[in-house]
Amino acid sequence: MSSPAVPSISPRARWQAFGVCVAVAALTILDLSKVNVGLPSIEKSLGADSTALQVIVAGYALAFGLALVPAGRLGDLYSRKVMFIIGLSGFTLASVFCAIAPDIETLLIARILQGVAAGVQMPQVLGLVQQLFQGEERGRAFGLFGAVIGISTAFGPTLGGLLIAVGGPTDGWRLLFWMNVPLGVIALALAAWLLPKAQPHQPGARNLDLIGIVLLGIAVFAFMLPFVLTTGGPDDSPWRWLSLLGCAVAVVLFITWERRYEAAGKSPAIHFALFSLGSYRNGLLLATAYFAAIPAVFLLTTLFLQEGLGYAPVFAGMVSIPFALTSAATALIGGRLVSKYGRSLVVMGLVVAFVGFVLVLLGAVLPPAEYSIWFMAGAMAVAGAGGGFVISPNQTLTLAEIPVTEGGVAGSMAQVGQRVGTAVGVAAASSIFFATLYSEGPGNPDNVEVYHDGFRNAFFVTLGLILVALAIGLVDLLRRKRAADDDPEDDASDSDTAPGVPVADPVATDE
Incomplete structure (x- = not known):
């Protein structure tokens, strides 16, 4: 099958629409990192x-992940612009309910609704970027996208700390959510004005595979739930892991249903042929492992600096600023270099990021407590320099061969992987951190060495996840080099194009 032509749109209009998309994506990602700083304030207030x-942290990621695939599919089939506006409206409204929450139960419900709304809008962003740009221009767009996302992720804790300082230690956390409201309203007006109405569609009936979507949602929920409920405390129930059996059953039912549905000539929730594309499959796995590590790093860092060393939220958040600056710079550079160096660029970025995070760990536990924050900030600059070469180049490589008409659902599956990774990584790292405090804390809760031990033990998890991402990157790099050796005349980024999936503008080779 061939991919329908992308409706013509002027370069100025494309970049204006991209500006709206990336701004809303940044607003969404900020809520994954800035709220971490507000947790001690929320604990005291409510x-x-x-x-x-x-x-509050992992439940947002869970709700986010559940909404991604159905929202991405609806955007692909009908209108990404309409789904974008629906998601952004819901996100803004849920932010109001978070801000005015009188008790913790209300905040949890509003926070989960906020995650659902974020999951509705994010696949539209990725689908629109796929639709608006082609070739090397797409690499540059994803480079800028990665820079903004990197800044948002790393500046989130600093911004959160500033807002808490302005609002006070008791209710300052409410400003974390109030901030979304005026920005969301402005973005809604710009989205209605600037986002393209027309988009390409595959010919044929626009059926929505509701059963497949429900089964996939059950599988994702059952997998993420035990990690969301893992705190590292003595009250964690071992029965929560039975949910993984339900996940396995749901996955088997989902695969069986999808194959029968596609065999009947209908369009399934997910085309499994996408996963036979090495560029997509390996890029998705790499991003899942990487995003399992990064949010956990920022959470552990803010917890260690606030609770262990006694820094105010604003200063605890500022340690991530060097990461934001260097990752933004290298993401922009990476967007321009990915078409030349391909997966090699990502592998190099992972090596540098790993070295940087090792230095963060050493900076936290070796120097005297009053100097730790400075060593950690310097190490964050090294980690960010590597991280910028990971996110945006990997995004470009992952979606390089995906047809425009599948951009939303393909991007949403990549986002599902990231949200699953976030939930698993945050749960694993934070539970080890708190479990260490529970085991060593009685009798000496103010001993800095207890927090050193908790941070060190939990940080080993994040380092292991970075190594997993690196291993996947090396496997993909070797696969690409073998493919290039077998067919030296082929300049495409992948030679194992899946049957039934058109090649959609390959952008990268490995030299």
Whole structure:
């Protein structure tokens, strides 16, 4: 099958629409990092326990992940612009309910609704970028996208700390959510004005595979739930892991249903042929491992600096600024270099990021406490320099061969992987951190060495996840080089094009 032509749109209009998309994506990602700094404030203000705090962070990621695939599919089939506006409206409204929440139960419900709304709008962003740009211009667009996302992720804790300082230690956390409201309203007006109405569609009936979507949603929920409920405290129930059996059953049912549905000539929720594209499959796995590590790094860092070393939220958040600056710079550079160096660029970025995070760990546990924050900030600059070469180049490589008509659902599956990774990584790292405090804390809760041990033990998890991402990157790099050796005349980024999936503008080779 061939991919329908992309409706013509002027370069100025494309970049204006891209500006709206990337701004809303940044607003969404900010809520994954800035709220971490507000957890101690929320705990004091609303009397939240460790489980509630875990749901605020990982529950948002869970709801986010559940909404991605159905929202991406609806955007592909009908209108990405309409779904974008629906998601942004819901995100803005849910932010209001978070800000005015009188108790922890209301905040948890509003936070989960906010995650659902974020999951509705994010696949539209990725689908629109696929639709608006082609070739090397797409690499530059994803480079700028990665720079903004990197800045948002790393500046989130600093911004959160500033807002708490302005609003006060008791209710300052409410400003974290109030901030979204005026920005969301402005973005809604710009989206209605600037986003393209027309988009390409595959010929034929626009059927929505509801059963497949529900089964996939059950699988994602059952997989993420035990990690969301993992706090590292003594009250964690071992029965929560039975949810993984339900996930396995749902996956088997989903695969069986999707194959029968596609065999009947209908369009399934996910074309499994996409996963036979090495560029897409390996890029998705790499991003899942990487995003399992990065949010956990920022969470552990802010917890260690606030609770262990006694820094105010604003200063605890500022340690990530060097990461933001260097990752933004290298993401822009990476967007321009990915078409030349391909997967090699990502592998190099992962090596540098790993070295940087090792230095973060050493900076936290070796120097005297009063100097740790400075060593950690310097190490964050090294990690960010590598991280910028990971996110945007990998995004470009992952979606390089995906047809425009599948951009939303393909991008949403990549986002599902990232949200699953976030939930798993945050749960694993934070539970080890708190478990160490629970085991060593009685009798010496103010001992800095207890927090050193908790940070060190939990940080080993994030380093392991970075190594997993590096291993996947090396496997993909070797696969590409073998393909290039077998067919030296082929300049495409992948030679194992899946049957039934058109090649959609390959952009990268490995030299």
